[in-house]
Each structure stands twice: as structure tokens, then as C-alpha cells.
Amino acid sequence: MTHDLRILYVDDDDDIRIVATMALQLDPGLEVRAVSSGQAALAALDQDAWRPDVILMDVMMPGMNGFALHDALRSREGLGQTTRIFMTARASRSGFEEYVANGAHGVILKPFDPLKLASEVRAIANRPRLD
Amino acid sequence: MSVAAGFRAPRPPSLARYLLLGLLIPVVLIALGRWLDGEYDRMRQTGSLVEQITVRRAHALDLLASLRKAETAQRGFIITRDAGFLKSYDPSRREIEQDLVALARSGAGRDGHLRLLDKLVMAKFSEMDEAMRRLRLQGQAAAIARVTDGEGQRLMDRIEAEMQAIIVADAARVARGTEAFWSRTERSRRVVWLLVTLIGGLSLAGTVAIWITRRERWRVMVAEADASARNQATLDSTSDAIVILNPSGTIESVNAAARRVLGYEPEELSRRDISVVLDIAEGDGCFHNRIGLSEGRLQTTLFLDRSARTKDGRMIPVDVALGLMEVPDGIHVVASIRDISHRREIERIKDDFIATVSHELRTPLTSVVGSLGLLRGGAAGELPQTANQLVDIAENNARRLIRLTNDILDLEKFGSGQLAIDLAPTDLVGILRQAALESEVPAHAKGIRLSLQIAQESCAILADRQRLLQVAANLLSNAVRHSPKGSTVTIGLTVETGVSTVRISDEGPGVPEAYRAHIFDRFVQAPADGQAGGTGLGLAIAREIVLRHGGAIWVEAAPGGGACFAFTLACHDDDATLSDATSQLVRGSPTPPLPLCEHSACPTILMIDDDEDLFKVVAASLAGEARVVRANGIASAQAVLEWEAPALVLLDIGLPDGAGTTLLPSLVGRDGQPVPTIIFSAQDSGVEISGPVKAVLVKSRSSLPMLRDCIREILSRGEPR
Known part of the structure; x- marks a missing residue:
């Protein structure tokens, strides 16, 4: 099976991680790797030559939160073109600006619709952008 | 708001009245003194009269004695021809002359007695001299004949009679003088006693008056101290800083809470401008204009979410409520400053709590909804029909929980004003x-x-x-x-x-x-x-x-x-x-909202309209700015006007009991001035904008914002009503 979009998914909540991974894998074109923390995400990127097209990250995480991880990712070489998407249960629609102002390319609200999650991620990844 | 209780200063004591009273007493006493002085003079005159008459009587008796002595000397000389008898004749004559002069000086004989006496004495001496001349020229017998012819004795009797008359007249004068003296003395005694009684009474009355005044003053002072203590205790027991500002915006006094809220000692704030702690009167011009006080009314009495500067330079969030106090040296503004840091903190905690709760609720719901969605989507293979039904129920209810969480978060944001509408x-x-x-x-x-x-x-x-x-x-x-x-x-x-x-x-x-x-x-x-x-x-x-x-x-x-x-x-x-x-x-709303007001202080709008739903919409859109009361027809409007004094009337034309326009003449305030009116009707009324009618809006063409702007404009313009 060939994958056309690689996704690194970071979320500390085990249940949501399982559900979201399953929801993303409903799209056979997506390759998903899920980790449970920011540190684990950075470690995975350090150990491996595997480079994601999309990094999907929860905001509220213990230790390194989504924003810190986001900043760490932006400063890494080879990740400049990576689409960075926040997933959050915190914001309502009007809170989007805060995330976008932080350099994110998109925000997906929790709870998400599992049948539409993959297409939402694809839509954000395929959106033309300036950077 | 207007000045609460009209201040009525008690009238100061009249200096003119006290001066009049103060002058009257010495004037009366001086008049009395002068009268007593006159009485004393008259008594002295009576005394000197008595003295004079006593002297005169002595002179009269002297005169009589000298005359007898002279007669004795003349008779002795005639009978004995011894010139030795004549030794005392001339001195007696001189004494008599002196006595006559003295009698004349002492005022005797004003009634003619003295002149007669003088003539009789002269006649007596002529008679005696004649007898002695006859002795020398015609001999002793002629002289004795002359003496014994009785002429001398008659003269002597007449002199004695005159003398007696003078003495009797004098005695009568003395008796009269004495009688007058005693009656004056009696009168003076009565007057003096009256005076003593009067002065005594006045002194007593004065003492009582002074006591009453002192007691009243004491009572007033006690009442004042009591009121002052109560006021001070009230002021000091409140947790709000209360600052009293004089007409130039200078702090006159502060309560104890000012120390807690602002960190200043009361005396450190005294005589300083309010801008030291609070920016409630920005701009130029006089303080009353800057704070929005005109014609004894404040345009805004509540300044919410202001910042106050504390002594250590911190800015604390405060709500400021203003009141007015009219005292003799002008309208003072009472600013009550409430520290709302604690409230802000609670709001922040509440917001955090709600955000956290909504997050914490949504996180597990994400798993639930996601899992159910995957099940429904066939991620675990085709489900039996019953299972599908159960999954649907679970998913619907999980979504309902999510909606509830979102709604609570939204309403909270609306309530706290955090949710912006991006037009x-x-x-x-x-x-x-x-x-x-x-x-x-x-x-x-x-x-x-x-x-x-x-x-x-x-x-x-x-x-x-x-x-x-x-x-x-x-x-x-x-x-x-x-x-x-x-x-x-x-x-x-x-x-x-x-x-x-x-x-x-x-x-x-x-x-x-x-x-x-x-x-x-x-x-x-x-x-x-x-x-x-x-x-x-x-x-x-x-x-x-x-x-x-x-x-x-x-x-x-x-x-x-x-x-x-x-x-x-x-x-x-x-x-x-x-x-x-x-x-x-971009420029901002053309008619800014009216200042927020407490329910009782809101301007009242009387909406005369039978459409209840429209009333609710209008009332809701003016919530916090104005109090809208409704009358559903002409009769009920007239009833409502009995107890309400609306600042503005919204008048429909087609009312169940007649045309709204018939109400126009009776829409007058308590002061007799017409109340500003907006015609708000579904039909073209033909009413023109004039007099109390400030605007004519047609319901179908007038959106609520237009109506609201119109109301705001009229109310903020403060039309005389």
C-alpha cells in the first residue's frame, strides 16, 4: 500500500490517541505515527530519517505543551515545509486566531468527527500557503 | 442624579435685634438716673428752703429783740434823761437794718410783708426819734405825752403782727415743702424698689435665658457629636473608600477604608486633587463640567472598571459611584471607590474554572464520540441493528453533552463581555x-x-x-x-x-x-x-x-x-x-449606548403599543440603559401616566381603543412640560415632527437599531421635559 501523506500525531491522552489514529487510518493514503508526548515526538524525529508531512499535536500536554513543541519543531532543519496542525478541546471558534498567530497552519477542534478527521487534515495540508 | 436633600441653613442670630435690646437697657437706666437726679435736686431745694426759713426766723426774732432793746433804751432816756440809756440805741438800729437786709436776702416778704415791715420799722424809729426830739426841744412832759399817746405801741403791735404773718407764711411753705419732700421720697422709694425688682427679674430672666441657650447648645452639640459619630462609624465601617470632593475637585475628607484601598493616610490625601488617585474627570475646564455635573444633576453616577492609583504606584481596578452633597460652600461630590480586584480575581478563577471544566469534559467526550463514530462508520465491521441503534443513542447524547459544554462556555463569554462580535x-x-x-x-x-x-x-x-x-x-x-x-x-x-x-x-x-x-x-x-x-x-x-x-x-x-x-x-x-x-x-457607533444605570435610576420609557412581543424586544434591547414600561391602549396609558413620569414615550397609532394621536396633548410630565415622543407605528400616521414629537418611525421600515439610536439620541440630549 502506498502512502501519500505522512502524519506524526502527538497526544498524551491514550484513548484519544487510539481513536484519532484509527480515524486517520480510515484513509488508506495516510501513514500515521502516534506518540504520547512532545519529547517522544522530538526523540522520534532525532532517531529516525522518517520525516512527516504533517504534525498533528494536542495543545494541553504535561511537560512540553503543544506551543513549546511547535516552537521546537519550527527551529529544526528539514521541517520548514511540514504542516503544523493543533488539536484542542480548549478553544471555541473565536480562539483560532491565537493558534494561527503562533504559526500553526490549522486547528482541529475536539471533539472531532472521526469519519471526517482524515479529510480535514488533508484539506489543511493541501491548502496553499505563503511560507 | 440630583442633589439629595436640599440643604437649609438655619438663620444666624440677628445682630441688629441684640444691639437694639442692648441699647434699650442703658437708655432706660439713663432716663431713670436723670429722673432720680431731678428728685435729688428737688429734695435738696426743700432742705435749703427749710434752712433759709430757719435763718429768717432767727433774723425776725433778732429784729424784734433789737427793736425792743432800742425802745427800752429810748424809754429809759426819756424817763431818766440819762444819755447812758442811748448807748445801745444806735447799735440796735444798725442790727435791725442788717436783719432787714438779711431778711430781704432770704426772700422773705415776697408777698409784701417785708416792705410793710420795713416801713413800720422806719415809722417806729421816726416815732421814737420824734419823742426824743420833743424831749430835747419841748421837755420831758411833751416827750412822755408822745410816748404814752399809744402810737409807738400800735406800731410795735403791727410790727409783731407782720412778723407773725411772715413766720406763719414761712411755716406754711415749710409744711408744703416738707409734704412734697415726703411724697417725693415715697415715690422715689417705690421707683427704686420697682427698679430693684425689675433689674432683679431681668437678671433672673437673663440667667435663665443664658442657661436655656447653653442647654440647647449642649443638646445640639451632643446631637451633632452623635450624628457625627454615627456618620463616621458608617463611613469607616464600609469597605469602600469614600472621598468627598469640593467644587474644585480637591479632596476634602476620606474615610478609614481609603487607607486600606488606596494606601494613603487620610491627611496625606487632604487638599489634593482627585486625579492623584483616580481619573474620573479628565479634560480641561471646571471640575463640575469635567465630571458631568450640570443643573444639580450628574450625567453618570457609575464609573465601572476604572483604575485607581495606590500610594505605592500600583493600579487597582475599581468601580466608582458618585453622589452629590449640597452644603453652603457649593455642591460637593461624594465618590465611593470600590476595590474590585477580588471580584476580578474571582471572575478570572471562574473563567479559568469554566475553561478547565469545558476542556476536561471535552477530552473524554472526544474519545467517546470518536469511538462511537468509528463504530457507526464500520471501523469494527458491520454492527447488528440493535447495536447500531444503541450506538446512535450513545453518540447523540454524547454530542448533546458537547453542545451543552460549548453553550455554557459561549454564554459565559457573552456574560463577561469577552466574546467579541467581528462584524x-x-x-x-x-x-x-x-x-x-x-x-x-x-x-x-x-x-x-x-x-x-x-x-x-x-x-x-x-x-x-x-x-x-x-x-x-x-x-x-x-x-x-x-x-x-x-x-x-x-x-x-x-x-x-x-x-x-x-x-x-x-x-x-x-x-x-x-x-x-x-x-x-x-x-x-x-x-x-x-x-x-x-x-x-x-x-x-x-x-x-x-x-x-x-x-x-x-x-x-x-x-x-x-x-x-x-x-x-x-x-x-x-x-x-x-x-x-x-x-x-470603523469610526465607531454614531450613537453610543447610554450609560449603564441601576434599575431604579434608569430613565423610564413608556411604550404605548398593543404588540407585546415588540415591547419585549424593545425592552430587551435597552436593558441596562432604560426601563421600558408598557401600556396597551389609550386608557391604560392614561392610568400609567398617573404614577409614572416617563422621560420618553413610544407611541403606536393604531391602538385597540382609538388612535394614538389623541393621546398627544395629554402626554405631559409632572412639570407640565410635554414628554418627548417617538411615533412608532405600522402605518403612515401623517404626524409631523414638531413640538413633543421628536421622530416618526414606521415599524416595517424601522429596524430596531434605528429606533434604539433614536431613543439614545433623545435621552442623551436631555430634552427638557
């Missing part, structure tokens, strides 16, 4: 189409048809697209929930000169009359709604959003008996008006 030019038709699209799935599930009855291609509005979408989606979801299977939900849009009205109606049971008034309140649901999956917050949020857009929202009965929820928005027919509105938006 931008957008298309209402597009919003309605999208909302219909989003409701297609749940509607389809119940076999309900969504019918769009929109003639327009587009309708340009200035709105927050996401928020309006939320309103339309909410109304649609309500309609679908309450519709019976196989029925139709209609989405209608009508546009009439500047106002677009959206109506979403269903064929369900409708909203019972009793619930219509409260249906937009939080957690109010029509009886069947609880089971239908509503959160009880959707309509409250929808109302907030519509009102924030300057529109109105209400519920009415649909033609088929179902419910019809409608809302209005200002519609801009062409790009020109839209760009006007947009630039106005």
Missing part, C-alpha cells in the same frame, strides 16, 4: 443556505423536508458570519427537533427597505403562549423540549448574538400552528450603504 460584510442568503445544508443530515434522519423560501440571490449584511450561522443552525435544529416525522421546516427571508427578516417555522406543536415571554431565557424550555435533546441555552445565545448585531428576535405562531422563530437584521441593499455602514463601523 464584516457578508451574505445572509449564503449563511442561511449553509445552515440548511448543515441541518440536512439530522432532518433527513427524521424524514423532515427543509424548504428554503428565499427569493433574493443575496442579501448584504454586516455581521459575524460564524455567529449568525450559529443562530440559524440553532433555530433550525430546534425546528427539526420539534417537528413531527415527515413534516416540513421552512426557512424564509423577506427584505423590506433596510430590514431583513428571517423566519424559521415548523409544523410542530408550537410554543405555548405562556412560554413565549421566557423562551429566550437561560434554561427555559417548553414542556416537551427536555426530552427532545435541547440544552436550554441555545435560544439565550441566539438572542445575545442577534441583539449584538442590533437586531431583534422573537417567537410567533406559524400559520400552520407550529412555532415560528424570527429575527431581523439591518440589510444593506447595495454596496454603497454597506460601505457606509462599514466605514461607520
